[in-house]
Amino acid sequence: MVNGCKVIVLLLLWLGTSAGDKYALSANAAEHQEHTAHRSVGLEEVVLVIQSQRNSYHARRGVQRKMEILHQAAELGQVSPLPQNSPASAEKTQSLCSHKTNDIKNVTVPLHGLYLSFCLFFYFIFFFFKIALYIWEEGNGPELTAVAEFCTEPRDNCATTFTTYLPDCGDSVSKNNLFVAVKTCQKFHSERVPVVKATWEKDAGFLEYYSDVTDASIPTISLGVPNTERGHCGKTFAILRRFLSKAVPKTDWLLIVDDDTLMSLPRLRQLLRCYDPKEAVILGERYGYRLVQNGYSYITGGGGMVLSRVAVSRLVSSGCSCYRDDAPDDMVLGRCFTSLGVPITHSPLFHQARPDDYSETLISLQQAISFHKHWNMDPVAVYKQWLQDEHPRDEL
Known part of the structure; x- marks a missing residue:
């Protein structure tokens, strides 16, 4: 629960090392979910956090990733982008980004409908530990669940895929x-x-x-x-x-x-x-x-x-x-x-x-x-x- 709202959190790691890193909200994955025992989740119930770093290259890649996700969400007909300053959505993501994690700083405001935010996670390994503690809630929270659709290698029905090949930013430095x-x-x-x-x-x-x-x-x-x-x-x-x-x-x-x-x-x-x-x-x-x-x-x-x-x-x-x-x-x-x-x-x-x-x-x-x-x-x-x-x- 974040400020009384039920939220599903999807962390999109953008460490910025690779333009080959692929993260996608897949329509095929959404269709696959319809066949599960659980109801489909609308994007208005999802918080998407793009993890970035304090560097101009990473900032550009973070914005690019944001626009790719918003484009896919728009194709699903589930998002209507509004101006950046949306206090309600900002409050939700700020709660997530700051709860028990003082080293994490929220630097942009998410859009209405699709709560897309950028957090600068300076200590990304430590962050995952803190998120696990936040979910665990001293043994009172839910167990962490492995989800097959979050993929390390591309295959059918992936909601996300991940590689870290080298980025293509032009000719190599001499x-x-x-x-x-x-x-x-x-x-x-x-x-x-x-x-x-x-x-x-x-x-x-x-x-x-x-x-x-x-x-x-x-x-x-x-x-x-x-x-x-x-x-x-x-x-x-x-x-x-x-x-x-x-x-x-x-x-x-x-x-x-x-x-x-x-x-x-x-x-x-x-x-x-x-x-x-x-x-x-x-x-x-x-x-x-x-x-x-x-x-x-x-x-x-x-x-x-x-x-x-x-x-x-x-x-x-x-x-x-x-x-x-x-x-x-x-x-x-x-x-x-x-x-x-x-x-x-x-x-x-x-x-x-x-x-x-x-x-x-x-x-x-x-x-x-x-x-x-x-x-x-x-x-x-x-x-x-x-x-x-x-x-x-x-x-x-």
């Missing part, structure tokens, strides 16, 4: 507009660096290896920061300062990775075309730290951290810095960017772990950009299977 920084240390020069050279280094326009020692055979650059067993904050902030200096070519984008990260740079450059380098952007796989206690989100370093030049400049000029050289660099960056009001942008195509650590069904529906760690696997074989494109995959 390889000469992306600077790649690989963090390494002496003990991994002979073990991990050769894997990078055998796999994805060839796709980089500008790439440097940063180590605790100078090794001309690779070559590596010492930034004057001693190696640390845990956390590499001092090294990462030295990379950020170097990126803004005249010591390296000037590019719009910076990618920072570990020496055991496997990357697809062509896919990354295609994804980056969707983002505006004039905005402060930090992109990758988003994690959260103490979110229920006014914590912050951050891009996990193992999957790769992508930053626009604008974001790096804002961070360095802010004076926000490491509290120790061995502090976790990705978390410190997340704390700093959060304090600066820069959104942490999530993409499910970056991965902190190995392919074996994920559902095969999940990653088979993706065009992954990265994986992390070499434990108990052949990293070159993993790269060839999951990241190397002989023939680019078309969007669905």
Whole structure:
């Protein structure tokens, strides 16, 4: 119940990574429902929430998704769009978006009939946990029900389908507009660096290896920061300062990775075309730290951290810095960017772990950009299977 009204909630995740993500209100699915034991539900009883992020690309995609849904609803003859400012519908969706979820912000007003709203879910995993608690209602609520018509793969009678192939935002960003920084240390020069050279280094326009020692055979650059067993904050902030200096070519984008990260740079450059380098952007796989206690989100370093030049400049000029050289660099960056009001942008195509650590069904529906760690696997074989494109995959 939301403000005394019976509402069915359909969450439409729009993380913005893929123009191939397909979400549809299917007329076939509606006809299929008529054959069930339950009565058909009119769209006036449905709240549709499009999940988006604080970024101009995601905002555009959210509006596009909204218009697609409204068009389908109009074809069903169940919606008559009215001006955006509809207090009654706004009250209903605001209740949903804010109930016990203070980190969620409602940013547009839904339309009459089809309560279509946009909520910025900065911590999307945490959000689902909170929604489950809201429905569960300390054991007094209904059980969660699996619905076959909510599909992960297209098939007959799907109300929704989902893929995360790469978006088509135009030609890929030039390889000469992306600077790649690989963090390494002496003990991994002979073990991990050769894997990078055998796999994805060839796709980089500008790439440097940063180590605790100078090794001309690779070559590596010492930034004057001693190696640390845990956390590499001092090294990462030295990379950020170097990126803004005249010591390296000037590019719009910076990618920072570990020496055991496997990357697809062509896919990354295609994804980056969707983002505006004039905005402060930090992109990758988003994690959260103490979110229920006014914590912050951050891009996990193992999957790769992508930053626009604008974001790096804002961070360095802010004076926000490491509290120790061995502090976790990705978390410190997340704390700093959060304090600066820069959104942490999530993409499910970056991965902190190995392919074996994920559902095969999940990653088979993706065009992954990265994986992390070499434990108990052949990293070159993993790269060839999951990241190397002989023939680019078309969007669905």
